[in-house]
Amino acid sequence: RSSATCKLWQPGHSLPWDRFQMLTIKGINTAVGQEQQAGVKGKQVLEDLEMHLARGGTEALFQEQPETGNPYLEDTLLRSYLKTHLPPKVLEEVHQDLERFGNRLLTQIQPLSWECERNPPVFQQYDAWGRRVDHIHTCSAWRRMKEISAEEGLIAEAYEKRYSNWSRLYQAVKLYLFSSSSGGFSCPLAMTDGAAKVIESLGIPGSLKNAFDHLTSRDPEKFWTSGQWMTERKGGSDVANGTETVARKQPDGTYRLYGFKWFTSAADSDMTLTLARIADAEGQCTQGSRGLSLFFLRVRDEEGKLNSIQVQRLKDKLGTRQMATAELWLQGARAELISAEGRGVATISNMLNITRIHNVIGAVASMRRMISLSRDYACKRVAFGKLLKDHPLHMQTIAQMEVQVRGAFLLLMEIARLLGLAETNLASEQEQLLLRLLIPVAKLYTGKQASAVAVEAMESFGGQGYMEDTGLPVILRDTLVLSIWEGTTNILSLDVLRSLAKSQGQVMPVFLSTVQKKLELASGTEQLAPGVQRAREAIGSLRGFLAAAGSEQGPSMELAARDFSYSLARIYTGRALLMEHAARPGASSTDVCAALRWCNQELCPVAVESARGSYRGGAALQDSALVFGNS
Secondary structure, three states: HHHHHHHHOOOOOOOHHHHHHHHHHOOOOOOOHHHHHHHHHHHHHHHHHHHHHHHHHHHOOOOOOOOOOOOOHOHHHHHHHHHOOOOOHHHHHHHHHHHHHHHHHHHHHHHHHHHHHHOOOOEEEEEOOOEEEEEEEEEEHHHHHHHHHHHHOOHHHHHHHHOOOHHHHHHHHHHHHHHOOOOOHHHHHHHHHOOOOOHOOOOOOOHHHHHHHOOOOOOOOOOOOEEEEOOOOOOOHHHHHEEEEEEEEOOOOOOOEEEEEEEEEEOOOEEEEEEEEOOOOOOOOOOOOOHHHEEEEEOOOOOOOOEEEEEEOOOOOOOOOOOOOOOEEEEEEEEEEEOOOOOOHHHHHHHHHHHHHHHHHHHHHHHHHHHHHHHHHHHEEEEEOOEEEHHHHHHHHHHHHHHHHHHHHHHHHHHHHHHHHHOOOOHHEEEEEEHHHHHHHHHHHHHHHHHHHHHHHOOOOOHHHHHHHOOOOHHHHHHHHHHOOOOOHHHHHHHHHHHHHOOOOOHHHHHHHHHHHHHHHOOOOHHHHHHHHHHHHHHHHHHHHHHHOOOOOOOOOHHHHHHHHHHHHHHHHHHHHHHHHHHHHOHOOOOHHHHHHHHOOOOOOOHHHHHHHHOOOHHHHHHHHHHHHHO
């Protein structure tokens, strides 16, 4: 009976009741004396059908899946930024390529991303006969991502410099569009870009030209990815005291590395840059950062055999599961010294700056992705008798997130613009100082923004946001690492203070004058007047804090470092970038609204907390007492 019913009725079609009645009674003996039995059977058939229809109707009830279109064409802020800043000829070429790339993301790359998530890497330590092979198996989609990265020139674009100083910004835009659909492949690309930058900064010496050509190739057969092996068992950002790997010089001038790398992302990469301490003739090593040198090594030889490396295990991570992150033993890995001896940290700093910018790209991309999905869902999901978009509180929440991602996006574009100028020798000394300050500021601030937005956006889907098969938890998990990778918030806050110290007092006047100049552009727009006024008040508060910090009785800058960095991020993003974008000719009411809303938040929290005494005297002792319950 059920099979006959299924053939008769499909969801969305009307049920042919007359035909149903004829078929369901067929075969029932209706002879005299059996009418009652036939009636019972017929009734049972009808009840079965009703149950089937009820169940089928329930199963047919579903929530509309949020969907997005071409990510480039749907990103009005991105397109308006490019139209405002790029030269017309560059814009024409870039627009065509980005529209094409957006379609490719939608049709080819996003499905591969989900395959990468569903098929994480697998570590095979031994083969069937007990031989140690240490093979990391990655899925075909992951390997295809590598090919696509080459085809699209996601690394090459920045080094070919087809568009002069705009090449780096164009690369950042493509990476931004790619990131949330990359299936985690944006991480190896970050380190690949960083390795290429280090080699370029060294003048591309002959011994590294082959590696540079592979890292920046558009040929999928030649393209290499790179690792960045810095974290060891003592761990984390304190590489000066945590690096134990020893380098022993060989008669042919190469080195053999011995040590244990605790956390190596993209362990399936072709090459890596890594820090180690060079042992002298007596086997002694210089401690501290002055003892660290930078080395280049191939992970495998031409036959695919590991370079005296053993894989201990793959890390079991909260997120970024698509990518192989491993613990590695270096047991005499052949390597080439590429920095001056003892100058490893200074040399690899170029790599860190690039990977931190990539971290910002990932943060902004994840926010944009979550908000785009939330917005589409609000136009489909009905709750309490109306669409979510018709609930004012729901839209207010999404609008608040939109303001955050707009500010973060413009900060990213500003850094990419400044980097492009620096790489083509067009940046002034002031712009170079500003870039050095803004990289750690942007990395730490957007990392925190991305986590907050991901959690908030997940709520906009209700219980569906918590379901693994929607893909939304993947975005959340992968986002949470962005405040940890490339330096935690506190580490980056202290780096901000170092940038102030290294500039010998020059960077803050540059920062303040740049903000002031951009505000002057916005002051002529009447609608922005309230925001301009709040911006000027924030700048005054920041100046006051800096003056107090310079006195003997002033606040502790280490305690203030995080709030100070937040203040720089909020002031520069709101007062300078959002205001500037909203004041340009042809700016929309949305641009104006976003700038004003950004300025409604506390722009200079460091001044507020300083006035409360949060950084003075016994504040550190009080913090310790609160944490450990000391009397």
